[in-house]
Amino acid sequence: MSMSTSKLRLGPLPKAETVKLTISLSTNLKAMLDHYAALHAQTYGESVDGIALIPHMLEAFMIRDREFKKYLAKAGSVPHPKPVPGA
Numbered sequence: 001m002s003m004s005t006s007k008l009r010l011g012p013l014p015k016a017e018t019v020k021l022t023i024s025l026s027t028n029l030k031a032m033l034d035h036y037a038a039l040h041a042q043t044y045g046e047s048v049d050g051i052a053l054i055p056h057m058l059e060a061f062m063i064r065d066r067e068f069k070k071y072l073a074k075a076g077s078v079p080h081p082k083p084v085p086g087a
Contacts, residue, residue, distance in 0.1 A: 010036075010056055012044050018055070 025033070033050035041047045062068055 008040065008043055009060060010040060010053060012046075013048060013052065013056055016055075023054070 030050070033053065037048050037050035037053055040053065
């Protein structure tokens with residue numbers, strides 16, 4: 001499988017303090033997550049479980065959401081996000 005992987009939105013995974021949550025995914029979404037994890041591993045040369053990608057994907061999504069940024073600014077609680085590749 002040869003494809004250009006230079007455009008993955010999710011870059012290398014940083015280390016971070018965590019809180020454990022339990023979620024349910026559709027079987028289709030879980031399969032897509034596993035495929036993304038395989039591509040991520042191929043791109044960055046480090047094996048990663050799809051589950052480990054979820055918090056980083058969610059953070060990247062929220063950081064890019066303009067309406068959410070506006071809401072946080074009005075609420076006076078703008079977080080200090082780390083830079084997200086491709087943002």
